[in-house]
Amino acid sequence: MGAFASYTLIGLFTGAAYSIAASGLVLTYSTTRIFNVAHGALGMVFAFVYWDFSQRQGLPTWLSLVLVLLVVAPVGGVLLQRIFVSGLDDAPVSVSLVVTVGLLVGLIGVATQVWPPAARSVPEFFAGHVVSFGDVVVTWHQLITIAASGVVAGGLHLLLTRTRAGTAMRASVDNPGLLELYGGRPHLAGALAWAIGTSLAALAGILLTPVIGLQYYDLTLLVISAYAAAMLGRLTSLPLTFAGGMALGLAQSYAVGYLPGGGDLAGLRAVVPTLFLFAVIVLMPQSPLRVGQVRGIVAARVPRMRSAGGWGLGLVILVIALSFLLQPGSMLLVGTAATYGIVMLSLVLLTGYGGHVSLAQFSFAGVGALAYAKLDDPNLLGLFLAALTASLVGALVAIPVLRLTGLYLALATLAFAELMDKLVFQSSFAFGLNGTLAASRMSVLGRRIEGTGSYTVLMAVFFVLVALVVLVVRRGRLGRVLIAARDSETACSTLGLDLRWLRVGMFAGSAGIAGLAGALYAGLRQTVGASDFGFFTSLLLLLMAVVWGVTSVTGAALGGVFLAYLPVVQADHQALAGLALVVLGFGAVALGRDPNGLANRLFVLGRWASRTLEREWTRRFPGTMLPPGQGHGPDMGAEEVTADVVAGS
Amino acid sequence: MSVPILELVDVHAAYGRIEVLRGVDLRVPAGAVVALLGPNGAGKSTLLKVVSGQLAATAGDVHMAGVSVRNASPGELARAGLALVPEGRGVFPNLSVEDNLRLMSCAGVPAAQVRDTAYTTFPRLHERRRQLAGTLSGGEQQMLALARALTSDPALLLLDELSMGLAPAIVDELYDTVRSIAAAGVSIVVVEQFARTALRICDLAAVMTGGRIETVGAPDEIGSTMADVMLGGAA
Amino acid sequence: MSLLAVEDLVVRFGGVTAVDHASFEVGPGTLTGLIGPNGAGKTTCFDVITGLQRPTSGRIRFRGRDITRSPAHKRAHLGFGRTFQRLEAFGSLSVRDNVRVALDIGDGVRGLFRPPVDDVDHLLARVGIADYADRRADSVPTGVARLLDLARALASRTSVLLLDEPSSGLDERETAGLGALLRELVAEGRTVLMVEHDMDLVMSVCDGITVLDHGVVIAAGTPAEVRADPLVQQAYLGHCDEGAGTETTSEIEPVTETIPTVRP
Known part of the structure; x- marks a missing residue:
């Protein structure tokens, strides 16, 4: 007693x-x-x-x-x-x-x-x-x-x-x-x-x-507990919020007291707030669809497939050239950047096109990596299975929050990320507490690719392939439907679209891409641990995606490179480790209002440069045309925003 | 002659590139009720927006009781004694009737006095004092919005389309209240689509078309002009 | 037999009864006007019929089948289509793509793998906005956006069309064109239910009219019958005869749609 x-x-x-x-x-x-x-x-x-x-x-x-x-x-x-x-x-x-x-x-x-x-x-x-x-x-x-x-x-x-x-x-x-x-x-x-x-x-x-x-x-994650408590009052009722806080505190304390202290359930005690949150969300009544006004997002123009393919080929050739020039250590970093780029692409699909924010992309990558590391002799089929596993997990996250709208969905992913971090990845059947798992390099069509240089080229090829798939989706009917659903869910539902399954599909697809990236990452690094897929990395990913442009494939490539180099920079200049986060965090705050990010500003710059070049060319060599292929800015991912378009009615 | 409570001198205003007011001159004598009439799109509501500080005039000047208020913010004007009942329910839908009234208690008027005045004038509001304003009927919401005009003791009251979407009987009830506010000496500008309703209570009527004041005159003089204007502009 | 039946419908938002035991029927291949003063509950009826709003009580029947609890997208597949009083165009897409999306969605998953059937431009020309096909939908004038809404609703093989104030924002010529188009649609076998404030349009094109006042159906019949109905005269036209019916404003804001505030 x-x-x-x-x-x-x-x-x-x-x-x-x-x-x-x-x-x-x-x-x-x-x-x-x-x-x-x-x-x-x-x-x-x-x-x-x-x-x-x-x-x-x-x-x-x-x-x-x-x-x-x-x-x-x-x-x-x-x-x-x-x-x-x-x-x-x-x-x-x-x-x-x-x-x-x-x-x-x-x-x-x-x-x-x-x-x-x-x-x-x-x-x-x-x-x-x-x-x-x-x-x-x-x-x-x-x-x-x-x-x-x-x-x-x-x-x-x-x-x-x-x-x-x-x-x-x-x-x-x-x-x-x-x-x-x-x-x-x-x-x-x-x-x-x-x-x-x-x-x-x-x-x-x-x-x-x-x-x-x-x-x-730990104190930063207090927001999850606070959010869980606040959700009981649907973020509006203070008495219910207090009740929620107290109930949560008691539940957590009893969990500590009466759940077994050892074994795989040990992590359970740390995630009581998260589980509480999921329970509250699942029991919440459905939020009605909102009728609004005509609203559009000024997004980057989608490039033609031929030009995208050209830029992709150029990227692969660049990485091949680098593989002859750089040490394996540096190539590892290039490969990491490519896998991070693929995780970014999963956000381009989900956030850039679909308008949903996920704070758990690296957790999906972790699922892919875990599945891959458990394979004995990984090949393309194994890679596919790893991605499929992550995709199923993505669908499982989206299903409980199906009936809820943007904010709740995003916060549910944050809770999920913490859950995976503390409960799954650190348990003994996964990576283990502070432990790592060994992963083998993959074989493609019967040939095992061992060298870091050639493996990195493979990563670049995968990045380009996924990028092309994302662009094909965007240009096709599905892409149009995604944009339409982002602009007006209400209109889509009265046209016959089942929004719930679109959302689940989007999360599954996006998680699958992230899982693929995680599996590739595991093969590349050959050892993976829980710390590679912590919730915080997912937040950095989102910020990088926003800073560089979450609506374009180019933004994903640039974001991937910078995300891969961030820890290197932090390790090299320890005194400035915090400052790097400050710059990134407040950079995202400054750029957050423009989803097209820095990539789009580069396109504008590229356009300007190519126009200037063209003008100079015609001035110096009147009567001739600029050779084809030179009069374009970098439009691998997107093009500049048409300035005369005004969002809203 | 005394200083007019409101005077507009050659006021121009625009939404983006579209000029809506093209040189409006208007004098509202202290204590008068002026009806602002005209077809849809004549610029009546825009004029009220300029006067209440929600839209900046691109040219011209606005004087309130002799002081230029062209660059004043809505908040400053409100504290200077201007009250606007905006088009379409000037209430906070997620606040109770009582809380709505609390917000109306401007400087110097105790909340209890505001409530008493409001409930005496509109007993129906007292019955619903704990209800959220958004759950009131349209007429009751307008009563609540009008209660502010009653209680904050404004120098100048602007009413934008008070009758919109309301049953005729309720409109009559609301305008009875407006008349009693006017009797207490408050200057009022009424914007109305329904000319007859407004002409019944005003001292002066101004007819607007195409962003300008067409005519100003006593209600009975305006009748014939009104017919021309409305038949030309309305469907 | 009626195609669509609204039976004893009640919708309450908090303390406000937006629709109060309303019953009416819409016959197949007819053009029915749903009229009434602002705040009479017309748009709420539309929301319930198209599945965006759960009624407090009452039933919606389509071809005799109870569809009250069926979600919005399922009703779309039954043939329902609607436009919105407050416009719901996909702002980031071009006018043409707005209509294409409607076709895509109508086709469902299988449609993703089928080559596109392009009667999109034909539809845009039909409602008279072909000139705007390549403009972004958030940059076109209100009248065009309204016609786009109509084109989109037509795209997905709609058999029952619910139009919420289709003429607002249109000029006289466009309104006349709209009236002719509506009659054409009905002649093709579609059923149209329309909320409209332009009485001239309603009286000239509708086969039948249902009048709502404060959520109650106060009259139903042919335009001539409704016009002569003393109840309608009193409640709808009132004594402000010169201006009644020309206003277009929003309905009562349902409480559930407003922003949450702190409840202490």
């Missing part, structure tokens, strides 16, 4: 912290309609700030707490809202997701840059003080946390129902323009919500740190 009471108490403590974090998430989401994926990362950064104040600089605890919760965090929240988030409320869900994922990665970068990895600890409040109820011992820290959640719940309730500012916060969701006509200030309402929300994230982070440690990633 004593044990049960203790677990209940620990559960209430964790649940209280989850509730605090979740209520902040709900507040910012419902006031500004931006789901802040970086909510946990904010808690993490401000927990570090609190450590800096209270431990490194030795300020008194109360002063550090006041400074962080009432000054630094609210100001930070307002700045974020003003600089990055305002103007996003009318943007598609995919854009606001990308921007906040960029924020998440950027914040992790900031934390690693300012506070490089080292052992740090934050003591509990009033460490050592306990209260005993019979045989149950309660620390003051636990009591304070539970009390704090009560204060937050009561305070928010009063704010939202009894004050004009709180009512204005709710009104600004409904109709910001009208609020302004009424003499209210919608921007202030948004800023206030972000100030309070960020402060609550900081509070949750600080309260949890003594228990889970001051880590970059």
